[in-house]
Amino acid sequence: MPSYKAPVQDSLFLLNDVFRMDRYGNLPGFEDMSAETLEAILEEGAKLAEEVMHPLNLSGDQEGCTRHADGTVTPPKGFKAAYDAYCQGGWTGLAIDPNYGGQGLPYAVAIVINEFSSASNMALAMYPGLTQGAVAALHTHASDEIKRRYLPKMVEGVWSGTMNLTEPHCGTDLGLLKSKAAPQADGSYKISGQKIFISAGEHDMTENIIHLVLARIDGAPQGVKGISLFVVPKFLVNEDGTVGARNAVSCGSIEHKMGIHGNATCVMNYDGATGWLVGEAHRGLAAMFVMMNEARLGVAVQGLAQSDIAYQNAVIYAKDRLQGRSLTGTKAPEKVADPIIVHPDVRRTLLEIKSFNEAARAFVLWTALKGDVAHKSEDQSERQKADDYMGLMTPVLKGVLTDRGFDNAVKAQQLFGGHGYVEEWGMSQFVRDARIAMIYEGANGIQALDLVGRKLGKDGGRAIMMFFQEVKTFIAENEGNAALKTYLDPLAKSVGHLEQATMWFMANGMSNPDNAGAGSSDYMHLFGLVAMGYMWAMMAKTAQEKLPSANGSQSFYETKLATGRFYVERVLPETSLRLARLSTGSKTMMSLPAEAF
Numbered sequence: 001m002p003s004y005k006a007p008v009q010d011s012l013f014l015l016n017d018v019f020r021m022d023r024y025g026n027l028p029g030f031e032d033m034s035a036e037t038l039e040a041i042l043e044e045g046a047k048l049a050e051e052v053m054h055p056l057n058l059s060g061d062q063e064g065c066t067r068h069a070d071g072t073v074t075p076p077k078g079f080k081a082a083y084d085a086y087c088q089g090g091w092t093g094l095a096i097d098p099n100y101g102g103q104g105l106p107y108a109v110a111i112v113i114n115e116f117s118s119a120s121n122m123a124l125a126m127y128p129g130l131t132q133g134a135v136a137a138l139h140t141h142a143s144d145e146i147k148r149r150y151l152p153k154m155v156e157g158v159w160s161g162t163m164n165l166t167e168p169h170c171g172t173d174l175g176l177l178k179s180k181a182a183p184q185a186d187g188s189y190k191i192s193g194q195k196i197f198i199s200a201g202e203h204d205m206t207e208n209i210i211h212l213v214l215a216r217i218d219g220a221p222q223g224v225k226g227i228s229l230f231v232v233p234k235f236l237v238n239e240d241g242t243v244g245a246r247n248a249v250s251c252g253s254i255e256h257k258m259g260i261h262g263n264a265t266c267v268m269n270y271d272g273a274t275g276w277l278v279g280e281a282h283r284g285l286a287a288m289f290v291m292m293n294e295a296r297l298g299v300a301v302q303g304l305a306q307s308d309i310a311y312q313n314a315v316i317y318a319k320d321r322l323q324g325r326s327l328t329g330t331k332a333p334e335k336v337a338d339p340i341i342v343h344p345d346v347r348r349t350l351l352e353i354k355s356f357n358e359a360a361r362a363f364v365l366w367t368a369l370k371g372d373v374a375h376k377s378e379d380q381s382e383r384q385k386a387d388d389y390m391g392l393m394t395p396v397l398k399g400v401l402t403d404r405g406f407d408n409a410v411k412a413q414q415l416f417g418g419h420g421y422v423e424e425w426g427m428s429q430f431v432r433d434a435r436i437a438m439i440y441e442g443a444n445g446i447q448a449l450d451l452v453g454r455k456l457g458k459d460g461g462r463a464i465m466m467f468f469q470e471v472k473t474f475i476a477e478n479e480g481n482a483a484l485k486t487y488l489d490p491l492a493k494s495v496g497h498l499e500q501a502t503m504w505f506m507a508n509g510m511s512n513p514d515n516a517g518a519g520s521s522d523y524m525h526l527f528g529l530v531a532m533g534y535m536w537a538m539m540a541k542t543a544q545e546k547l548p549s550a551n552g553s554q555s556f557y558e559t560k561l562a563t564g565r566f567y568v569e570r571v572l573p574e575t576s577l578r579l580a581r582l583s584t585g586s587k588t589m590m591s592l593p594a595e596a597f
Contacts, residue, residue, distance in 0.1 A: 002313050002426035004054045006046035006116040009556065010358060012039055014365050015108060018542045024369065027376040029095070029104045038109065045113040048089060052082050054120035060262030061123070061429045065203070071250045073202040073264045079124055080205045086117075087157030092128050096135055100151040107375070108368040114298060115361070119305035122433045123262030127160060127200050129298050134161025134212050137291035138231065141279035149237055150210055160206040163291050164195040164213040164232075164268060172446055174285065175223040179215035179270065181230060181277075190272040191215050191232055194252070197440070201266030202234075202251035208243050209234040211268070212291065213275060214284050221282070229284030230275035248273040259432030293394055295441045297367070300397035303405025304360045306434035310412035310427065311353040317416055318346055340415070348570075349415060353408040355567035358560070359532035360401050362539060367393045388463035392455050393531070399447035399521075400528030402437035409434040448520035451527070452505060464502060471495050471534050478537075483544055487537045490568040491530075494575040498530045501579050514590050519582030526578035533572045536564040 015021045016035050024030040060076035067073050086092065095110035096102025110132075117125035135154050138147055153159040170176035179193025191213055195201075202209070211232045220226035236244040252267040279287040322337040331338045340346050370393075373386035413420035413427040420427040438444050456464055475492050478484050501523050509516035543557040543564075550557050 002058065002309070002429075003316065004050055004057075004120050004309050005312060006042075006049050006119070007308065007361070008039075008042045008046050010361060011042055011112045011115075011365070013542075013556075013560075014362050014539075015112070017546060018362065018538055019366060019369055021106070021108070021369075024106070024372065027106075027372060029106050029372070029376065033106060033109070041105075041109060042112060042116075044089070045091065045116050048086065048091070049116035049120035052085050053117060053124055056082055056124060056262075057121040058426055058429065060121065061259075061433075062261075062423075064261035065254055065264040067202075067251060067254045067264075071202070071252075072204060073251055073254060073266070075124075075127075075203050075205060075264060076262045079127075079262060082121075082124060083127055083157070083205045086128055091117075092131065092157035093155040096132070096155050097139060100135075100139070100147065101155040106369075107371045108365050111297070111301060111364055111368040115301050115305050115308075115364070118298075118302045119309040121262070122302055122306065123260040126260065126263045127203070127205060128157060130163065130200050130295070131157070131159075131161040133163060133291040133294040133298065134210060136294045137212060137229075137287055138278065140290045141229070141287035142231070143278075146231060146276060146278065149241070150231065150233075153208070153241075154210060158206060159208040159210055160200060160203075161210045161212065162198055162201055163288070163295065164198055164201075164211050165288065166197050167194060168196055172443070174214065174227060177214060177216065177227065179213065181215040181217045181228060181275065182272075183217065184274075187276070189215075189217070189230060189275050189277065191230055191249075191270045191275045192272055193270050195268045195270070197255065198266045198268045199260075199263055199440075201264060201268045202254075203264050207235075208237070211249065212278065212288065213270065214288060215270075215275075217281055224285055226282050227284040228281050229278040229287045231278050232270065232273050232275035236274060257436070259429065259434075259436055292441060293390075296394050296398040296447075297364070297371075299437050299441045300401040301364060302437045303402035303434065304357060304364060305405075306430050306437070307353060307360070307405040307408035307412075308357045310409040310430040310434075311350070311357060313425075313427065313430075314353070314412035314415045315341075315350060317419075318350060321416075346415060349411050351563065351566045352571065353411060355536075355563050355571060356404055356408060356532070358539070358563060359535045359567060360404070362535035363393075363528075363531055364397065364401070366535065367397060385466065388459070388466060391458065392451075392463040392467065395442075395447035395451040395455060396524055396527050396531065398441065399444040399451075399524045402434070403444055403525070404528075406431070406434040406438055444524075445521060448524040449517060451524050452509070452516050452520040456502065456505065461502075467531075468495065468499060471530070474534070474537065478541060481541070481544075484537070484541055486565055487533075487540045487568050490572050491533045491537050494530045494533050494572050497575040497579040498526055501526055501582055504583055508585060512586065514586035518586035518589055522578040522582040526575050526582070529572055529575050529578070533568060536567050540564045 056078045063076040065073055065075050093102035095105050095107045098104040167177050181189040181191050213230045213232045214227050216226050217228050238244045248271045250269050252269045255265040318341040319339050321340045323340050326338050326342040331342045370386040370389040374383050377383045409430040413431050416427050419425045475488050543560040547557045
């Protein structure tokens, strides 16, 4: 039976010591966030994840969701009670505007809880996670009337939310969508069409489900500029806020998927369902992208989360499984064989995952804190800088963390040998669940194209230049620290590789866009390697500073330093490979005619 332990100490180290959350005390939601309060919140979130959500992960995977003859859907046994516990604890509104019932705490704190939840039970965590994204979209773009009507109960978790974009014939190219919205005399619209792959589209865990649906108003122009966003509730809402008659929206079927079996992924049919416009007509993508960016960060966290739970279980197995003897002599003479953790290749595998997990967690929280500044700071220049970072880093986080997260789940499964391939050990579920994160909310190839095609050149390259300056400044300020040289020299080299790759695109991408497309995935991963190398340099600096006075915590900081050394010595050099590959351009891969494949 798999187990899970939330990484509370590591998260506290990052927020309190590396990123110094106390420096953000001027922002709303941070003023009362003492170290003691933060620890209490994370400990309670960990308890919920470990004791309530995780015990349902394996059984939920095995049971899946059930669609009944009337179109209703029942999630696995125990999910509703666990969801209710999640809501009753106030976790649904942790970082949401207090004006609508939220607690207004830092987004970075909510991200930590999202990691714990996603690692413990990804399918279950998606139900409230999607609602948080829907709340963000409505909060930013909806009218006051719509916000008043829907947000309080969504924040409370009594109602849930979904995102409806994809149709059978269009996924990434939303300009092809066919769903229609017919204006009505009372200001509402009748929504007709079919949406597919709708996570948490139908279930009985909440009193109402609030669907956010992209559709084209009758007579609107073709393409993405003619798309509008609508709020379409499962049950219409009465004037007094109570749930009324069933709307004309139904679940036609549920998908039989590779993973996340406990989440109801639905085909949704809209047969003249009543909906209301969110934001401006024909500008629905702008509103939906608020939710999509929230979702992309959440999906990045899912990649990290599945990597971490797979790693934790692989470590337990590696310490327990007896196979062969150490290459340098017997380590457990009292046993018939040594535990496999004595073998260098097993340790390589575990350290590749561990060094990624800790750097990825830092990367996520560093970016989340930028999000808090972007949304809450009164300093316009600081808001712009943070917003630039968020725009640049979102595709990197989503693409890199989910690609690597899946790879790491496979690596952890590999350590189990044949036991990893059979279902009873649970490793297969981590692999299957992690796989979807590479696909939904924009497949990772699209994330790479977004990064190279849109984000690098945006505002004259302001964001990427700012990132280069920040990392180089950190290196320069610490070059006199001999103990940190081990981390800084490889980081400086890898930053140089990223700069070369960026300049190569500037010189070759404009003349032949295929060059940018051919190198985009390598560039995205090169960027991720550098960003996580920067995270390791910051963590190492903090660990070195803490170590002399670490009363009883020396092993934590020593382990942190050793893990960081492994990353910069064995993982970060991959930047040279990525640079070499993207620098070859597109000629070879585009030379074959389609018939040759």
